[in-house]
Amino acid sequence: MRLEGDDWKAFFDAFRNDAFRLETLPAYGVPEEDVEFREWRKTGRLDVPPDDPWFVRVRHFRATGRTIGRVRVLTRPLTEYQRFQFAFYPLSSAAGEDIRILDVTDVENPVSGVQDFWLFDDSRVVLMHYLEDGTQSGRELLEQIDPAPFVEYKHRALALSVPFLEYLRA
Numbered sequence: 001m002r003l004e005g006d007d008w009k010a011f012f013d014a015f016r017n018d019a020f021r022l023e024t025l026p027a028y029g030v031p032e033e034d035v036e037f038r039e040w041r042k043t044g045r046l047d048v049p050p051d052d053p054w055f056v057r058v059r060h061f062r063a064t065g066r067t068i069g070r071v072r073v074l075t076r077p078l079t080e081y082q083r084f085q086f087a088f089y090p091l092s093s094a095a096g097e098d099i100r101i102l103d104v105t106d107v108e109n110p111v112s113g114v115q116d117f118w119l120f121d122d123s124r125v126v127l128m129h130y131l132e133d134g135t136q137s138g139r140e141l142l143e144q145i146d147p148a149p150f151v152e153y154k155h156r157a158l159a160l161s162v163p164f165l166e167y168l169r170a
Contacts (some may be wrong), residue, residue: 003126003139011141013057015120020154021070023115027081029135037084042076046087055095062096069098072164076105081134089164100161110156117150125150 003011012019040046048055061068072089074082089099102111116128118139125147129138162170 001141001143003141008139011126012120015061015124017066017121018119019061019068019121020119021155022073022111022114022117022119022153023070024073024081024111024114025130025134026074027134028130029133033084036088037081040084040087041080046084046091048088048091052091054092058075058092058095058097063096067098068096069100071100071102071154071161073102073104073109073111073157076103084163086168092165099164100158101159101164101167102157102165110160111153114153117153119147119150119154122151122154123147 036046036048041088058068072082072085078086104110116130117170118126118128122124125142125145127142128136128138129140
């Protein structure tokens with residue numbers, strides 16, 4: 001089942017306890033980020049207001065006892081887009097998102113070949129589909145599947161990753 005627009009937002013916001021994202025691509029083409037990305041490229045700064053819709057949602061999830069987080073898989077050197085994400089992550093972390101880094105530069109990638117996904121409440125999986133340039137081509141709710149492999153990917157990625165701020169210090 002494809003999830004787009006308001007259906008995706010409603011589905012996403014309905015999780016009860018935990019939302020987890022695995023990010024594996026070197027870059028993403030996100031139209032909603034175009035203005036911020038261009039400005040960041042020009043100035044090296046990222047000015048996102050505290051009432052940014054994503055931050056408002058993350059704060060709401062946290063205020064209602066829910067957790068939200070991601071593991072960003074990467075290899076060095078960072079792509080330009082990953083450096084842009086690194087400018088955004090402290091802001092999203094401050095709103096309450098648990099952001100972790102899995103650097104596989106010098107080690108075997110424990111989630112090699114795993115497609116980007118969201119996992120909600122360890123029971124509902126949404127595969128994220130992208131074109132070669134990182135532009136999102138859709139979201140697919142996997143119905144009538146055993147989520148156990150995705151739960152395992154989540155646990156593996158969490159166990160081998162480090163919190164974003166710790167990664168920066170290292």
